[in-house]
Amino acid sequence: MHVQRFQAEGQSPSFTVVDEFGLPVPEIEEYLKYLRQTASPNTLKAYSRAIARWFEFLAPTNHTWLDFPTTFFGNFLQYLSTGEGNQVRALHPSSTVWLSSASVQQHAAAVSAFYTYHADANGLTTAYNKLHFRSSARRAPYQGFLTGIAPTGRTTKLAYSIRSGNKSRQPILRIEQVHQILEATATTSHNPRVTKRDQLLFTLLWETGMRIGEALNLTHQDMNTGQGETPFVDVVPRKEHPHGIRGKTFIPRRIYISDELENAYVEYLWELIDAGIDLDIPNVAGHYIFVNVNKAPLFAPMRVESVYQRIRAIRKHTPELPAFTPHWFRHTHATALLLAGTQPHVVMRRLGHTDVQTTLNTYGWVTDDAEMQAWEGWKNVTETWRGL
Structure with a gap:
């Protein structure tokens, strides 16, 4: 079989x-x-x-x-x-x-x-x-109000349980490592459209805590550039991505973003327009944000494998970086929020968890870790993030 x-x-x-x-x-x-x-x-x-x-x-x-x-x-x-x-x-x-x-x-x-x-x-x-x-x-189970209905x-x-051992702490990036990754997007590609796309993707993962499947499923209509109000991105559960990419949960949520992330999106969008996306794609607003910009088929939705290919190029150029994955940005995002003093229920909503206990079980250890607390700049980093 x-x-x-x-x-x-x-x-x-x-x-x-x-x-x-x-x-x-x-x-x-x-x-x-x-x-x-x-x-x-x-x-x-x-x-x-x-x-x-x-x-x-x-x-x-x-x-x-x-x-x-x-x-x-x-x-x-x-x-x-x-x-x-x-x-x-x-x-x-x-x-x-x-x-x-x-x-x-x-x-x-x-x-x-x-x-x-x-x-x-x-x-x-x-x-x-x-x-x-x-x-x-050993005791009578809790009787809910729907008992009998x-x-x-x-x-x-x-019948057989499996010992899982001690849960390891989630790997995270130092703040300077995040900056190294963003800087390396420019030095590992000679195509400005690739650079703009990668910088937007990694900045988005870092600032919003999205899963990579959620990010690659975003369409242009999910991005609200503010127009005088606070910009935000809507995380919409989708199943129709041509490469089978999807988020882990089906709970929609809205994440308010910084002016810097909004500007990164606008700059990338202009690169797409200069490349003629509005001529090739009839409905740009409903099309995926992260697409091929330097290979055929042009403007086709980006694959997860392409993201990992770019990460390998970045690590080759910056060997001192750890062997990170896109999910490290999510762990780092949650860590930064909690160490900056953000309430756990706010972190829960931002990450898309169904309950606050999941957030605490996964990331609660960071607030008790002296070494983590000693890392500088957590609060300064999150000051520009909105909706906290």
Whole structure:
């Protein structure tokens, strides 16, 4: 079995699992069809891979996905971590690197969700019960005001837990490193349009805390240049990006931006107009902001791979920079806000988290870190950011 990528006309890329004859596996495809209604292409790919590995694990044992010993799931998780746990062929025979605890957890969650779906949709509870046990609360559970009216959730847990170890702190950039990256956008490209685009992208990620998928999905109509009022950008959840790029959540939000970021956008927009985007693209306002400006197809939406290509060029030119990714700007943005004294609920809304506890669990450590607090300039940096 292997994961197969496909893309229907006019739709985002998706994934399924096919057998040795190249045909979709019916029970897996049924679940993935349900999952496509809400999940991103990246989630679909990860879940497809995890379920395919589970089926591969079962295949040499002559057990089916509905009939297997309870211990097999524990063996499967151990196998993913160490390569040991069952007399089956290796998933990656040429590799000695096995999956991290976080990846094993993701595989467990995917297989659990697969069986949960079939238990709820098709009544196949026997296999579901092999992976889960009924949890018992030590005290009476909280009774909400919808008790007896709303459907109750499952009170079961996975039979095998995975130790995730200590959560590592999110990697961040120093303020001077952010400036180095922005300066390097000019020295690593001889094309002024590439420079303007990259400076806008990295400044946007740094000042707004957007995810890279959210940024690449922005259209020109999402940018409000102020016209005498405070400029802002609307983060609009979209699924139709031709390269399957999308944000993690579907909660729209508005982020007020600085005059500097507004000016960077206007300068980049004029570069696009000088290049003739209004002649090639009928509806510029509804077109993506970040596009190809130095290669064919001209003005086509930018790929994530192109962003990482530019990052590699910047790091080659500035080797003292860490091996950063676009998501480091989001971590740095949240860190700067919290160390500047911004209220956590404001940071929550700016990042697009669904609750403030997520923000505190992810970034709350920075306010207790003496070394982080000693880094200079956090408050000065955030002074020009709006809507705080």
